[in-house]
Amino acid sequence: MKFFVDTADIAEIKELEEAGLIDGVTTNPTLVSKAGRPMKEIIKDICEVTPGPVSAEVTALEADEMLREGRLLAEIAENVVIKLPLTLDGLKACKHLTDDGFKTNVTLCFSAVQALLAAKAGATYISPFIGRLDDINLDGMGLIADIRRIYDNYDFETEILAASVRTLNHVREAALIGADVATVPPATLKALVKHPLTDKGLDTFLADWKKTGQTIG
Ligand code: E4P
Numbered sequence: 001m002k003f004f005v006d007t008a009d010i011a012e013i014k015e016l017e018e019a020g021l022i023d024g025v026t027t028n029p030t031l032v033s034k035a036g037r038p039m040k041e042i043i044k045d046i047c048e049v050t051p052g053p054v055s056a057e058v059t060a061l062e063a064d065e066m067l068r069e070g071r072l073l074a075e076i077a078e079n080v081v082i083k084l085p086l087t088l089d090g091l092k093a094c095k096h097l098t099d100d101g102f103k104t105n106v107t108l109c110f111s112a113v114q115a116l117l118a119a120k121a122g123a124t125y126i127s128p129f130i131g132r133l134d135d136i137n138l139d140g141m142g143l144i145a146d147i148r149r150i151y152d153n154y155d156f157e158t159e160i161l162a163a164s165v166r167t168l169n170h171v172r173e174a175a176l177i178g179a180d181v182a183t184v185p186p187a188t189l190k191a192l193v194k195h196p197l198t199d200k201g202l203d204t205f206l207a208d209w210k211k212t213g214q215t216i217g
Contacts, residue, residue: 170182
């Protein structure tokens with residue numbers, strides 16, 4: 001499973017990239033607004049820090065305008081993935097951009113049939129939102145499982161990018177189901193490393209080592 005980090009915060013991305021923890025980055029208009037800088041500048045900086053795919057989202061609602069914005073975003077760097085909403089216009093733009101050789105990420109997916117349509121439109125990635133479904137007492141992880149089965153049934157190459165990931169258990173379950181990628185907020189990604197027994201074990205090992213009075217070299 002690949003890990004993308006879900007943020008537009010360049011310092012966080014740099015740290016995680018240097019630690020070898022991420023394979024790419026996803027952004028959205030909300031995350032860009034939090035970064036408080038011009039979007040093109042942010043995407044350019046992110047693409048300089050990571051060689052992996054970097055999703056940048058269009059904000060237009062009509063297909064023609066989405067195509068124009070998508071092409072402008074793709075000009076920023078080779079690793080830009082054009083992120084489009086799961087609407088009729090978004091799917092139309094996805095089909096055009098895919099046919100033209102661009103990489104696409106269809107976002108705001110909340111049903112298995114939406115994911116089927118995105119795959120048929122040639123999306124490189126589909127982003128089903130787990131946490132936002134759980135928020136309204138629906139089954140976010142069930143959606144990931146349904147999409148995995150449908151894509152496998154028809155050999156679609158569209159990658160399942162589990163999004164709106166909030167917990168370590170979301171990551172674990174999405175990996176068990178076989179999601180291709182999880183996009184995870186920086187704090188959750190760092191929390192994946194931690195286990196209390198790891199810290200406790202390390203403390204004991206170091207205390208016992210100190211008693212020996214040895215050094216390794
Ligand atoms: C996906 O690409 C989105 O940016 C993101 O995962 C949304 O997560 P949220 O529901 O926590 O805002």
